[in-house]
Amino acid sequence: MAVHYITSTPQVLKLLNSLKKGQTCxxxxxxxxxxxxxxxFDHPERFDPKIFTFPAGEINKTLDTFxxxxxxxxxxxxxxQDQIINIGGGVTTDLGGFVxxxxxxxxxxxxxxxxxxxxxxxxxxxxxxxxHGKLKNYIGSFTTPSHTIICPEFLNTLPKEHLLSGFAxxxxxxxxxxxxxxxxxxxxxxxxxxxxxWMNLIEESIRIKTEIVQNDPLxxxxxxxxxxxxxxxxxxxxxxxxxxxxVHHGNAVAAxxxxxxxxxxxxxxxxxxxxxxxxxxIIDLYGKVPLEHGDFGALIELMQxxxxxxxxxxxxxxxxxxxxxxxxxxxxxxxxxxxxxxxxNL
Amino acid sequence: MAVHYITSTPQVLKLLNSLKKGQTCxxxxxxxxxxxxxxxFDHPERFDPKIFTFPAGEINKTLDTFxxxxxxxxxxxxxxQDQIINIGGGVTTDLGGFVxxxxxxxxxxxxxxxxxxxxxxxxxxxxxxxxHGKLKNYIGSFTTPSHTIICPEFLNTLPKEHLLSGFAxxxxxxxxxxxxxxxxxxxxxxxxxxxxxWMNLIEESIRIKTEIVQNDPLxxxxxxxxxxxxxxxxxxxxxxxxxxxxVHHGNAVAAxxxxxxxxxxxxxxxxxxxxxxxxxxIIDLYGKVPLEHGDFGALIELMQxxxxxxxxxxxxxxxxxxxxxxxxxxxxxxxxxxxxxxxxNL
Numbered sequence: 001m002a003v004h005y006i007t008s009t010p011q012v013l014k015l016l017n018s019l020k021k022g023q024t025c026x027x028x029x030x031x032x033x034x035x036x037x038x039x040x041f042d043h044p045e046r047f048d049p050k051i052f053t054f055p056a057g058e059i060n061k062t063l064d065t066f067x068x069x070x071x072x073x074x075x076x077x078x079x080x081q082d083q084i085i086n087i088g089g090g091v092t093t094d095l096g097g098f099v100x101x102x103x104x105x106x107x108x109x110x111x112x113x114x115x116x117x118x119x120x121x122x123x124x125x126x127x128x129x130x131x132h133g134k135l136k137n138y139i140g141s142f143t144t145p146s147h148t149i150i151c152p153e154f155l156n157t158l159p160k161e162h163l164l165s166g167f168a169x170x171x172x173x174x175x176x177x178x179x180x181x182x183x184x185x186x187x188x189x190x191x192x193x194x195x196x197x198w199m200n201l202i203e204e205s206i207r208i209k210t211e212i213v214q215n216d217p218l219x220x221x222x223x224x225x226x227x228x229x230x231x232x233x234x235x236x237x238x239x240x241x242x243x244x245x246x247v248h249h250g251n252a253v254a255a256x257x258x259x260x261x262x263x264x265x266x267x268x269x270x271x272x273x274x275x276x277x278x279x280x281x282i283i284d285l286y287g288k289v290p291l292e293h294g295d296f297g298a299l300i301e302l303m304q305x306x307x308x309x310x311x312x313x314x315x316x317x318x319x320x321x322x323x324x325x326x327x328x329x330x331x332x333x334x335x336x337x338x339x340x341x342x343x344x345n346l
Numbered sequence: 347m348a349v350h351y352i353t354s355t356p357q358v359l360k361l362l363n364s365l366k367k368g369q370t371c372x373x374x375x376x377x378x379x380x381x382x383x384x385x386x387f388d389h390p391e392r393f394d395p396k397i398f399t400f401p402a403g404e405i406n407k408t409l410d411t412f413x414x415x416x417x418x419x420x421x422x423x424x425x426x427q428d429q430i431i432n433i434g435g436g437v438t439t440d441l442g443g444f445v446x447x448x449x450x451x452x453x454x455x456x457x458x459x460x461x462x463x464x465x466x467x468x469x470x471x472x473x474x475x476x477x478h479g480k481l482k483n484y485i486g487s488f489t490t491p492s493h494t495i496i497c498p499e500f501l502n503t504l505p506k507e508h509l510l511s512g513f514a515x516x517x518x519x520x521x522x523x524x525x526x527x528x529x530x531x532x533x534x535x536x537x538x539x540x541x542x543x544w545m546n547l548i549e550e551s552i553r554i555k556t557e558i559v560q561n562d563p564l565x566x567x568x569x570x571x572x573x574x575x576x577x578x579x580x581x582x583x584x585x586x587x588x589x590x591x592x593v594h595h596g597n598a599v600a601a602x603x604x605x606x607x608x609x610x611x612x613x614x615x616x617x618x619x620x621x622x623x624x625x626x627x628i629i630d631l632y633g634k635v636p637l638e639h640g641d642f643g644a645l646i647e648l649m650q651x652x653x654x655x656x657x658x659x660x661x662x663x664x665x666x667x668x669x670x671x672x673x674x675x676x677x678x679x680x681x682x683x684x685x686x687x688x689x690x691n692l
Contacts, residue, residue: 067409070478070485077651105475105486129451132416139416140451141487305423 001144003124003206005199006151012112013040017047019110019147022082024049025073027096029056032088035157036114040087049085050076054095058241058249061091061130063139069099083108086145089115089162090122090249094137097128101143111145114154116166117250120173120205123148125213125226134238135305142218150206152198163190164285165250168229170201172257173208175278176225179323181208186281224327228317229257232336235302236289247289254286255343262339264318268326277322283346296340300333347490349470349552351545352497358458359386363393365456365493368428370395371419373442375402378434381503382460386433395431396422400441404587404595407437407476409485415445429454432491435461435508436468436595440483443474447489457491460500462512463596466519466551469494471559471572480584481651488564496552498544509536510631511596514575516547518603519554521624522571525669527554532627570673574663575603578682581648582635593635600632601689608685610664614672623668629692642686646679 006012026049028037033053041047052072054065073084086096086109093111100109113123129140155163167190174182181204188201209226216223233249233256240246247255261278264270291299303314314336317327352358372395374383379399387393398418400411419430432442432455439457446455459469475486501509513536520528527550534547555572562569579595579602586592593601607624610616637645649660660682663673 063409063413067478074478074481074484074651102475102485102487104484105473105488127451129448132413132420135420138420138450139448141448142451305420 001146001148003148003150003210005203006149007153007195007199009036009040009151009153012149012151013047015149016085016110016112020047020083021108023076023078024083024085025076025078026051026085026087027069027092027099028052028087029054029060029089029092031056032092032114036154037087056091058091058131058237058246061095063130063132065095066099066102066130069095070103073099073103078103078107080104080107083110083146085110085112086123087112087114088118089113090118093118093123094128094140095130097126097143097145098130098140100145101128101141106143108146111148113148113150115158116155116163116202117169118166119150119152119155119202120166121169121209124206124209125223126217134241134302136234136238150199150202152195152202155198160191161248161251164254165248167285168250168254168257168282170205171281172226172229172253173205175257175261175319175322176228176317176325177208177212177323178204179321181205182322190285222327224315225317225325227327228319228325229253229260231303231306231314231316232256232259232299232339234306235299236291238302239295239298240289245290251286251289254282255289255291258282258346259336259339259343260316260318262342263316263331263335264320264329266335266338267316267329267331268318268320270319270321274319274322279346288343288346291340291344293341293344296337299340300336303336348493349556350493350495351549352495353499353541353545355382355386355497355499358495358497359393361495362431362456362458366393366429367454369422369424370429370431371422371424372397372431372433373415373438373445374398374433375400375406375435375438377402378438378460382500383433396424402437404437404477404583404592407441409476409478411441412445412448412476415441416449419445419449424449424453426450426453429456429492431456431458432469433458433460434464435459436464439464439469440474440486441476443472443489443491444476444486446491447474447487452489454492457494459494459496461504462501462509462548463515464512465496465498465501465548466512467515467555470552470555471569472563480587480648482580482584496545496548498541498548501544506537507594507597510600511594513631514596514600514603514628516551517627518572518575518599519551521603521607521665521668522574522663522671523554523558523669524550525667527551528668536631568673570661571663571671573673574665574671575599575606577649577652577660577662578602578605578645578685580652581645582637584648585641585644586635591636597632597635600628601635601637604628604692605682605685605689606662606664608688609662609677609681610666610675612681612684613662613675613677614664614666616665616667620665620668625692634689634692637686637690639687639690642683645686646682649682 237252579599
């Protein structure tokens with residue numbers, strides 16, 4: 001798997017052209033088609049892929065969309081010698097990667113993440129899949145793209161809330177494995193970063209994630225560190241997904257990081273000052289997600305259904321200090337309740 | 347992956363008990379539930395798995411059944427520390443294996459094949475998946491069970507036509523890699539085989555398949571030999587699946603082996619005597635499948651959609667002589683037409 005760092009979209013097209021083999025099918029959502037993909041392939045005489053699109057949003061990362069994509073590939077008679085290019089955010093790279101993993105028992109694919117979240121997280125590490133009702137990523141596999149193309153120019157089209165979504169994962173990378181990177185991120189204002197600043201930060205995040213994943217691709221041990229903030233974060237995201245006020249993945253994870261930092265204080269020895277540091281930094285950037293006391297039961301039930309949890313106990317990845325993270329730490333429901341309470345009272 | 351050869355069903359239960367870990371969910375079809383599974387677990391105080399069932403038949407090896415199985419596992423809160431046991435024929439091991447591969451990005455599973463076809467073929471080699479409309483195994487992956495349990499006692503419940511289905515794959519194993527085995531099979535009458543004869547033949551088939559798969563698990567080269575009879579056979583099976591007279595997988599493959607043997611005469615140098623030997627042996631056992639001249643176009647179209655074919659040409663696994671097989675042999679539509687004609691005129 002090669003990661004390519006590219007500074008402008010015309011160069012992305014050039015690279016895609018050089019990687020072309022057989023027929024190409026692009027998987028993208030309606031929104032990204034309009035904002036990125038159409039411009040990318042505006043010279044059909046040079047590169048004219050088949051394009052499968054689906055309505056944007058996590059709510060469409062379903063087995064139904066998966067099935068429609070398989071239909072599309074079959075209708076276009078794509079073979080194992082051809083390739084898929086996933087262009088879009090994490091929903092697209094998750095869904096498109098799973099389609100590529102399963103279509104004819106796998107055909108090669110390239111990821112072109114266009115959101116910050118996908119650039120630093122979703123498009124790397126091989127986790128692909130779809131949701132199943134309220135259950136996030138319940139259906140999926142581990143499958144690696146042959147190439148991933150990072151071009152920060154795509155970030156220009158993104159509203160701030162989308163940048164924040166990805167930035168949450170970057171903060172996570174700092175908290176779990178580099179206090180130096182955490183300090184750099186704290187002093188970075190995402191509204192004023194130059195493209196080359198972005199490139200440097202994104203590279204550092206990819207480096208951290210890739211190193212962890214290479215040591216433990218199937219998440220038997222160390223890779224579980226990457227779940228910091230996610231046990232609680234996924235529950236929040238799932239719980240609010242079908243509500244009147246769904247939240248972005250990053251906002252859910254940001255809230256999850258605060259709540260799990262509070263849990264880490266009792267369960268992993270994270271000191272109070274670091275919990276406050278994490279809380280302040282995140283509240284400053286993200287504000288709060290709309291949780292109430294009445295949601296706690298449903299959230300804990302969702303955590304129980306989390307695919308990383310045993311049926312009878314909770315296990316979490318929790319920082320011992322900023323830059324060092326433990327995993328498989330046993331946690332009980334009371335600690336979770338107390339941390340949720342801490343969060344809603346902020 | 348361990349294969350266990352067991353002589354009686356009470357010992358199967360004993361072995362399953364010793365392999366038990368966490369919660370167990372059995373995946374099986376209605377027919378097999380009645381004929382095998384209910385008797386196997388008739389002492390619920392000793393072993394009382396959750397049982398997911400679906401209507402028997404290739405036509406139910408779909409994404410819908412897959413989705414229902416995922417629902418069932420999620421409702422029972424199965425975790426990655428638990429396990430699935432697939433009990434049944436090839437439809438069940440294909441479907442159940444794919445469910446296990448994708449549920450929470452894979453949980454461990456055990457195969458207990460109860461049909462001859464599944465014992466000698468489907469339950470081994472890691473190919474799992476479901477059909478997509480008329481397209482066989484269009485959605486799937488390569489995933490290996492932790493254990494496979496072979497018990498010929500299950501064959502007692504099977505009608506002859508089901509035995510023949512599996513026997514076709516055994517004949518294939520002989521043709522592609524052992525003339526000695528082919529001769530043994532020719533002199534065996536499937537109606538008069540003792541359980542220990544069955545065990546020996548099944549072991550030899552598994553040995554042949556396993557050796558080929560181990561050399562090339564992802565089917566980049568040598569494994570393609572196992573497709574002998576299947577390019578044409580799958581097309582026949584798919585074509586007739588939704589017709590008034592669907593045929594068993596084995597009958598379709600048997601017909602495919604005759605037709606591909608005829609193609610092999612021109613394309614791989616198989617001598618006429620061997621083509622006749624294969625034809626006579628198969629017609630003797632299987633008779634003919636209901637094909638007419640009017641079906642040729644649809645069959646060739648289905649072969650074009652076959653996941654092993656490039657978009658613009660046909661590639662087949664073809665025997666050069668009995669016991670030696672070539673693969674990726676280029677074949678044109680005219681040769682296929684001529685061989686189909688040979689078959690319908692038999």
